[in-house]
Amino acid sequence: MTYASLRxxxxxxxxxxxxxxxxxxxxGRALDIGAGPLNDTYFLLAAGFxxxxxxxxxxxxxxxxxxxxxxLKVVHADVRDLDIAAGVYSFMVAxxxxxxxxxxxxxxxxxxxxxxxxxxxxxxxxxxxxxDAWAGRRQGRTFLRGAAAGSVFQRLxxxxxxxxxxxxxDARDEPKHWHVVRCIFRKPEEPVTVAVKGSESPPPxxxxxxxx
Numbered sequence: 001m002t003y004a005s006l007r008x009x010x011x012x013x014x015x016x017x018x019x020x021x022x023x024x025x026x027x028g029r030a031l032d033i034g035a036g037p038l039n040d041t042y043f044l045l046a047a048g049f050x051x052x053x054x055x056x057x058x059x060x061x062x063x064x065x066x067x068x069x070x071x072l073k074v075v076h077a078d079v080r081d082l083d084i085a086a087g088v089y090s091f092m093v094a095x096x097x098x099x100x101x102x103x104x105x106x107x108x109x110x111x112x113x114x115x116x117x118x119x120x121x122x123x124x125x126x127x128x129x130x131x132d133a134w135a136g137r138r139q140g141r142t143f144l145r146g147a148a149a150g151s152v153f154q155r156l157x158x159x160x161x162x163x164x165x166x167x168x169x170d171a172r173d174e175p176k177h178w179h180v181v182r183c184i185f186r187k188p189e190e191p192v193t194v195a196v197k198g199s200e201s202p203p204p205x206x207x208x209x210x211x212x
Contacts, residue, residue: 002057003036003171012043013095015160019124019184020047020091022159028090031116033079033109034097038063045069049091054079080105084116092117094125102140110152117187123156125149129163129179146181156185 027048032041035053038060044051050071053060056078064074075082079097092113098106117123127142127149128134135143144152146161162182170176 001172002059010037010039012040013093013124015095015124015126015182015184016040016043016093018160019093019122020044022184022186023091023122026090026120028118029088030091030093031084031089031113033082033092033094033113035060035074035093040093040095041072042067044091044093045071052089054082080109082112084112086115087118089116090118090121092121092123092125094123096126096128098125099128099134099142101142103142106142106152114153114155114187117156119187119189121187122159123153123183123185123187125153125183125185127181127183129165129181131165131177132179133177135179144181146183149181149183153183153185156187158183159186160184 028050030044030049030051032038032044032051032053035041035055036057038053041051041053050073052073052075053064054075054077056076058076061074061076064072079094080101094113098109101109113123127144129145130143132143134141146163150158150161160183164180164182165178167175167177
């Protein structure tokens with residue numbers, strides 16, 4: 001069972017709902033990175049967006065085929081191989097995706113995502129913090145705190161950077177302690193000049209297939 005199959009048919013992530021409120025009445029194109037069960041994708045389609053949904057999971061493609069929505073394009077690919085067009089997306093989603101990539105890949109993808117946002121566009125994304133139960137379990141994952149999350153998206157304006165810690169379950173209904181960094185960023189209407197600063201180096205760790 002994959003994450004997409006385990007979580008299909010649920011409502012959107014609450015951060016995506018919150019982020020849409022930040023964006024306001026603007027619509028256009030949206031990019032759902034690591035779309036999985038397409039719950040956020042369907043929410044954005046219902047809100048009036050045209051959505052590009054990206055995931056490596058064949059289940060994502062199958063789920064999309066059952067709906068055949070005219071404003072939905074599914075890209076069956078690794079997000080790291082995605083060619084993100086510059087300035088075309090008014091809204092982006094990357095929920096529980098970035099922690100499963102090596103830090104260097106996160107930095108490269110974050111730059112591409114930033115470039116893909118239109119001026120005034122909004123990004124909703126999550127990271128896992130170092131107190132998360134999955135932290136420290138395997139090389140090649142990215143765990144960081146809120147301040148470091150902001151440094152990854154230096155050319156965007158932080159609207160929400162919130163750390164939540166709680167005991168819950170993962171997608172397989174297994175008990176898990178969560179340390180989730182929830183972020184909403186907005187791209188400025190005018191380019192921002194960024195000073196290079198040091199950032200927190202997260203401990204490499206692993207996520208497991210079940211993601212809440």
